[in-house]
Amino acid sequence: MPQSVDKILDHAPLFREPEYKEMLARKAEFENMPPVEQVTQIADWTKSWDYREKNFARESLSVNPAKACQPLGAVFVASGFERTMSFVHGSQGCVAYYRSHLSRHFKEPSSAVSSSMTEDAAVFGGLNNMVDGLANTYKLYSPKMIAVSTTCMAEVIGDDLNAFIATAKEKESVPADFDVPFAHTPAFVGSHVTGYDNMLKGILEHFWKGKTATPNGSLNIIPGFDGFAVGNNRELKRVLDLMGVDYTILSDVSDQFDTPSDGEFRMYDGGTPIEATKNAVNASATLSLQEYCTPKTLDYAASFGQKTKSLHYPIGVGGTDDLLGSISELTGKPVPEALELERGRLVDAMADSQAWLHGKTYAIYGDPDFVYGMARFVLETGGEPKHCLATNGSKAWEAQMQELFDSSPFGAGCKAWGGRDLWHMRSLLATEQVDLLIGNSYGKYLERDTKTPLIRLMFPIFDRHHHHRFPVWGYQGGLRVLVTILDKIFDCLDQDTIEPGVTDYSFDLTR
Numbered sequence: 001m002p003q004s005v006d007k008i009l010d011h012a013p014l015f016r017e018p019e020y021k022e023m024l025a026r027k028a029e030f031e032n033m034p035p036v037e038q039v040t041q042i043a044d045w046t047k048s049w050d051y052r053e054k055n056f057a058r059e060s061l062s063v064n065p066a067k068a069c070q071p072l073g074a075v076f077v078a079s080g081f082e083r084t085m086s087f088v089h090g091s092q093g094c095v096a097y098y099r100s101h102l103s104r105h106f107k108e109p110s111s112a113v114s115s116s117m118t119e120d121a122a123v124f125g126g127l128n129n130m131v132d133g134l135a136n137t138y139k140l141y142s143p144k145m146i147a148v149s150t151t152c153m154a155e156v157i158g159d160d161l162n163a164f165i166a167t168a169k170e171k172e173s174v175p176a177d178f179d180v181p182f183a184h185t186p187a188f189v190g191s192h193v194t195g196y197d198n199m200l201k202g203i204l205e206h207f208w209k210g211k212t213a214t215p216n217g218s219l220n221i222i223p224g225f226d227g228f229a230v231g232n233n234r235e236l237k238r239v240l241d242l243m244g245v246d247y248t249i250l251s252d253v254s255d256q257f258d259t260p261s262d263g264e265f266r267m268y269d270g271g272t273p274i275e276a277t278k279n280a281v282n283a284s285a286t287l288s289l290q291e292y293c294t295p296k297t298l299d300y301a302a303s304f305g306q307k308t309k310s311l312h313y314p315i316g317v318g319g320t321d322d323l324l325g326s327i328s329e330l331t332g333k334p335v336p337e338a339l340e341l342e343r344g345r346l347v348d349a350m351a352d353s354q355a356w357l358h359g360k361t362y363a364i365y366g367d368p369d370f371v372y373g374m375a376r377f378v379l380e381t382g383g384e385p386k387h388c389l390a391t392n393g394s395k396a397w398e399a400q401m402q403e404l405f406d407s408s409p410f411g412a413g414c415k416a417w418g419g420r421d422l423w424h425m426r427s428l429l430a431t432e433q434v435d436l437l438i439g440n441s442y443g444k445y446l447e448r449d450t451k452t453p454l455i456r457l458m459f460p461i462f463d464r465h466h467h468h469r470f471p472v473w474g475y476q477g478g479l480r481v482l483v484t485i486l487d488k489i490f491d492c493l494d495q496d497t498i499e500p501g502v503t504d505y506s507f508d509l510t511r
Helices: 018-030 036-045 048-057 070-078 092-106 119-122 128-143 152-157 161-171 191-207 229-243 274-282 295-302 315-329 338-350 368-378 394-407 422-431 441-450 475-497
Strands: 084-089 111-113 145-150 218-222 247-248 285-288 307-310 361-365 383-390 415-418 436-439 453-455
Touching: 018 084, 018 161, 048 422, 070 084, 070 145, 070 191, 084 128, 092 415, 119 145, 119 152, 128 145, 128 161, 145 161, 145 191, 152 453, 161 338, 191 274, 191 295, 218 229, 218 295, 229 315, 229 338, 247 274, 247 441, 285 295, 285 315, 285 415, 295 307, 307 315, 307 453, 315 368, 315 394, 338 475, 361 368, 361 422, 368 383, 368 394, 383 394, 383 422, 422 441, 436 441, 436 475, 441 453, 453 475
Parallel strands: 084 111, 084 145, 218 247, 218 285, 285 307, 361 383, 361 436, 383 415, 436 453
Antiparallel strands: none
């Protein structure tokens, strides 16, 4: 065998060795796999217009949806508060999925616990699991707050979190005055952005309910579910500090998912302070940077007399203009010259590269706000976002996207697809090819299958490292996104002109 103590092979080269090729061939024969020619024939047909019509006609099946379930968003938002442990009322396996998703993307430990519900709890209810689980969490991990959410199992059997938590406190699992906010987050409806909204509203309701607000001129900022939160939140704070704004970021995960290696393990780091969360009820306004992450939360903030406003993932010139304009409108603070200069530098960079960006066609998928913001930036560069897909996008989102397309001459022929999945995207790419695909790591299979180059700008990113440490929001973030797109364009050009004397006539170094 090729694998030995002296020669350790990674899995990629290992499975190219003759022994493994033979093993896989025998496995295919044992499983009665159809001939390769037949598989190829059917695969080619699934890239046809005929199959595309059949694919888009399906109603009861989802194939590789570009979304995750509610509890993932709940765990994410809870991690952005001071010394908060996420407690998911459900099975251990579900929580392992949320932790794995976050830790593989951010390359940081993601702490969360479960009530370890099994078959008996599914029949008799999970009250005992809640009582014991809260006691263990409080004693073992010394949190300042425990944020409770649910999985499918708890929701199907109808466990009442409010009653369960009250009973657990009566049984002294945690002190009576200990903060245990909660949210029902059934995984079989909505998506991770719905869970984000439900959990954030649950936390604010825990601290704000029954309070009388005294407006103090400050601003609450809600970033929303964001795979680039480490870089984006820090860029956001830099911008707010430059503008001299008194603000509170509700759920700031930037330190939690970017702890240093200095010999000290930090189960909790940073996060929005509990006292700041309590005092946020007195803010004069709340601004959400992702509309579809926060409808319930903004309605709740508005019930305290706060002005509310929502944006669509502030990427690029127009997106950042809206961000700064909204902050200025809600706080009365002017936009400083330093930020105006940053805007001019981004516009200059876009103009410098216009010849390479103009007319490029794109397919974009991900969360509704990300797709909107990314498509808007593409239009600013003279590109054409032909296929825009959000599995968790609604008809209202489709209408907003169409309005965006209609606002630009480059939007002609572009279409938004709400409620569709990545198997639909495959049909789109196979029948109406584009130059570039923008999405998350799952798009690599679309890249291989349809030969559409992938740019990773959406959560989750598993197969590349440290993208989340750099911002994509703001004018500085816009430069980063611009460079990322251009690098992919030039990498593709280099690959296409790599053959000496045959394709290398472009005078590459004069670009």
